[in-house]
Amino acid sequence: MLRIIVRKFLEVSFFILFITFIGFAFVRMAPGDPALTILNVDELSVSQEQIETLREDMGFNDPLLVQYGRWLLDFVQLDFGESYVTGQEVTDMMLAGLPATLELGAGSLIVMILIALPLGSLSALYRNSWIDQVSRSLSIIGAAVPSFLLGLLLIDLFGVRLQWLPTMGRDGFLHLLLPSLTLGLAISSVYVRLLRSSLLDAYSQEFIQSSRARGIPESRIFFRHAFRYSLPPVITVFGVSIGSLIGGVLVIEVLFAYPGLGKMVVDAIKQRDYPFIQGYILLMGLVVFLVNTCVDLSYRFFHPEVRQQEKENVE
Incomplete structure (x- = not known):
């Protein structure tokens, strides 16, 4: 240890x-x-x-x-300096903008999970059916459309034409919906295809066939064995793509004038506010490092053989 x-x-x-x-x-x-x-x-x-x-x-x-x-x-000495523009401590500025960024990131991940898990699972369970065809088509379209263009389309539809949702600022749950939906849709396409391929690989394994031969219900096979087996590749890709998620949050915050760290750092770049830019780089770098560390540790839970191998190496 x-x-x-x-x-x-x-x-x-x-x-x-x-x-x-x-x-x-x-x-x-x-x-x-x-x-x-x-x-x-x-x-x-x-x-x-x-x-x-x-x-x-x-x-x-x-x-x-x-x-x-x-x-x-x-x-x-834990001193990040003062902003050249506002004169505030960089730490205080980042703490002020961090909640909005965390809200947007969490909202986007929830949207991604609500889209990717059902579509990816159904696409694998009903391979080559119309559900699979629709799911793959939507994932291809989602991967091809840039997040800022998708955001503009959603703003035009729900904000301008239908006038259902606000399109700028941060003032409650409704202001979070469009930014979260935009980023969640943009990143979910990758995970729909990845989960589908991982589940198909899981169902081709011998332990799945043995479980069926023993009469174990399909629902239990899916949740207890196949789904758990398919998660490590998805989690790995999430760890690798966390940088892209941070970049997507930055773009979406600027597009929707959402007052988070992303919008703040764009303003800081325009104004050459070096202390805040440097603090943002450090904070986002630590986030990427911590997420990837958590991904590495998660393998011990999803793959018991990894724990066994580490124990044998120590011995």
């Missing part, structure tokens, strides 16, 4: 150093000058001397490694 903890600690340490440095470098290589944002040059008359003085005071003229080392030292 101690060895696993040490290994995970080293992995997360290297991961944090890697993503923060890459993000730090790319953000600072992007065009634009944060000194102009801090001085509000669009509203105030500022001399070039004032700009250069501020750049020197803020350390923008220092080498990249020096700037990163200074940021890393503050991060070790």
